[in-house]
Structure formats: structure tokens, C-alpha cells
Amino acid sequence: MDVARGKALLIEAAVKLASKTGNFSALSVREIGKEAGLNPNTFYRHFASLEALGFLVLDLMVSGRRQPLREIRRHAAEAAGAQLPHPNSPAEYWACCLRKAKAAARLTIEGYFDYVTAYPETFLIGISGIAALSPGLREKLDEAIGELASDLADDIRIYQLLPMLSDEAVRSIALLIVKQTFLFSTDYINTPGKREETRRMALGFVMNLIAGSIALEVTDKDTMISLVEILRSAG
Amino acid sequence: MDVARGKALLIEAAVKLASKTGNFSALSVREIGKEAGLNPNTFYRHFASLEALGFLVLDLMVSGRRQPLREIRRHAAEAAGAQLPHPNSPAEYWACCLRKAKAAARLTIEGYFDYVTAYPETFLIGISGIAALSPGLREKLDEAIGELASDLADDIRIYQLLPMLSDEAVRSIALLIVKQTFLFSTDYINTPGKREETRRMALGFVMNLIAGSIALEVTDKDTMISLVEILRSAG
DNA sequence: TGTACATCAGTGAACGCGCGTTCACTGATGTAC
């Protein structure tokens, strides 16, 4: 037995309650204990305070989600890249990459929202309640967002999706995508009637950012034009 | 006397406390009464519940901030547009507008963050605590964001900043800007050491979105190139 | 192998506290006649 039974039960109960109300900071020690089917003060056998539990939950959430999210991108990149011919020139190489990026973005967003639907707790808790608990937790949440963004930037590099952009541009759009995606996620969960629209908006957002970065960074006009045209074309 | 003295005191106290803790939903009736220097239950003379107060505060925030934010954009657009020569062709007209848009965006962001610094409560409360109070309030907050976005889209139209873009594209980037700007605002308030960076990121974000929309929507290649070049050039 | 001891997860009772909410009350202001 790696982690004590009661501790696991308490964590589980806290996550369940927090995702139900969307507000981690409104939870009480006694409420969590009750939900876990334990004595109210068993809590103190495992955690020094609610904040300590918050730290742990946030840690679990982030460390537990990073890899799956990377897997989603790996699958998307592989599916998108498989049928591409070998390019004959640098410009053609960029074009190939961008076509792959476009397909990968769409597949990733599909996969991402499916994942959100499967594990909504993570995303509801992450955004709303937890940060209000303490400045320390707010800082940790910012850190987590930074890590997720850097994962995304790494994947963009690894799968050679946007080689025409500078590292800085990639990092910058990765951060924007991660932050905005949190907002899209809560919309997605909270308003089931607009899910299709939310997916479209998210994809449009990503395409818009990529197009903007290419327009601002690719200096050769013909190359820029042809790259932008790839994004512009349907499908 | 338009609104009762006690009511005004209670609203003021609630705003003050909520902006201090960044969590409206954690406030208590007694705490608010104490801060206002009133008997705990005077609260019930004016509000049916904490949620009712939340609605009112949100209303006041939004209705009180819409006009000032529009004024900031009006000043920015006027300052940016004053020295532009009269254009001789449609393409030149778009170019003029975009130059104006670029300057206006920078000035607006300057003015906006100054405004955030002056009235941080609005932005701290808006984002974090209030939505957790109830689904009704969350809905109202979404509505408010929609209104602010539609104000922004209107101003872009009125000052003819982006006539090369479709209405839909303008509305779409306006919504993204407003949402992202809320996040930038809390960063701005909470981490004073990174304010310059946050301003730069916000401006970069807006420029990136505009460049992306132009790249994706302007069909004439030469026009698109020359417009993008305006955004690309320094200053 | 047996015994003594330490550690650990969990229990149940109890504490003092701030909470939301209700009640009966006061005093000031407005209003009908």
C-alpha cells in the first residue's frame, strides 16, 4: 500500500466535492471527511491544513495530466504527418510542416475536448476555486500553466510543426493557447449546448495565432503568402 | 438621497473586502456589516441574500466600467488618427486605417492598464470570486464579458480601425481580446514586477490576432502583404 | 518463535467561535387629513 487508504479517500472526496461546486476554496474539513466516510478529524492525520491538501491536489492534477495531453498531441502529430511526401526544398519543407500543423491542431483540439469531457474535474478545479485559497496556491497554478505551455512548445518543436517561427514566437503562442484553452474548457463543460461552437472557436483561435505569427515573422514574401494560403484553404 | 446610506456603505464594504481577498464568494454577511460599521443584520434591510448583493455589485461594476473603457478607446483613436493624411485609394485607405489601428491599440493598452491600476477592484472581483457564488452569477458574468466585447467591436467599427476585416472576424477577435485581457489584468495587479512584460504581451497578443485575421481574410495578396508590413514595422 | 514496544490510521467527545437568520424594538422621516 503506497498511500494510506484514508488519505486517498480524502483526496478523492475533495476532488469530487470541488468539481461539483467548482470551488475548492469553499470546502470544509468536515465536509470532506463526511464525503470520504471518515471521522472529521482523520483529516489531520494526513494533512496539516486545507491548503496543504490543495497543494497536493494541484500537484496530482498537473502531474497526472501533462503526459496524457502530450500523448494526445503525439497521436495527432503522427496521424497528421504520416501521409506527407518528402519535401524537395526548404520552402516546401515549411509548407509540409504547416500542412501537418494544421491537421495536427484540429486533431489535437478534438482529442483535447474529448479528454476534457472525460475528466472535467481537473479543468473546473484548476480554473476557479483553488487559486482563491492562498497566494501560494495561486503561484503554483501559474507555475503549472507555465509547465503546460512549455510542454506544448516542446511538442511543436519535436514534431516540427512550426519551424518557420522563432522559439520565442512559439513559446509565446503556446502560453496564450494554454491560458485561453482553460477558459474554453470551462465554457465547454458548463454550456453543453455550445460545445460545437466552442470547438470551432478554439480551432479558429489557434489558426489565427499561427497565421499572425507567420505574417509577422516570415520575412520572405512569397514564402509567407504560400504558407498563409495553406492555413486559409478549407479542410 | 438616491440610495440609502446603509446600502451604499454595505456595497462599498463588500467591494473593498472582496478586492482585498480576491474572493467575493468567501465573504460573510457579518463581515460585510462589520466593515461597513453597521449592525450585522442591517444587511437584510437592503438585500435578500449575499447572491442578491453579488448581482448588484456585478451590475455596478459592468455598467460603471463600460463607458470609461470606451472613452479610453475614443481618446486613443483620436490621438492615433489626427495626423493621418487623406487616402487616395481604397488600398491606401485600408493602410491608413491599419496604421491608425496599430497606434490606437498601443495607446488603448497603455490607457487600459493605467485604468486597471487605478481601479483594481473591478478586475480582481470580476475574475475570481463572484462566479463561484452561483450559476446565475456566472451566467451574468459571461453576459458582461459579451457586452464588453461587443463594445470593443463597435469601437473598432466606429473608428474605422479594421475595415479590411469582416464583422464576424472583428467580433471574434474582440471577444478573445476581452477574455484574455481579464487574465492579463490579474497578472498585472498580482505581479507588479512583471507589469512591463504583461503590457508587452498584451500588445503582442492583439497585434498577433490582427495580423492573423488579415492574413486569413484579405484576399488580394499585394494588399495583404502591405498591410502585414505595417504591423511588422517597429514603432 | 515469542514478547515487548513503537508507530500509525482512525475514533468519539468536546471546546469555543463565527455564521445566517429571526425577533421585537427604536427613532427619524414622510404623509393624510
Place this chain on the structure above:
DNA sequence: TGTACATCAGTGAACGCGCGTTCACTGATGTAC
């Protein structure tokens, strides 16, 4: 103009409740010798 009455903002005491936290306790598991 004066009087009687209604309305309204605010008061102070009181209620029952769930809260965080502490205490002394139990029983199971592991460990030293």
C-alpha cells in the same frame, strides 16, 4: 398648522448550526531482541 399614522433604516439580543481544532483513546501493523 397640528396631529395621527405609516414607512423605513438601523439596533441588540438571541437561536441553533457547522466549523476548525484538540484531546485522550483504540486497535492494527511493524520491528527489535
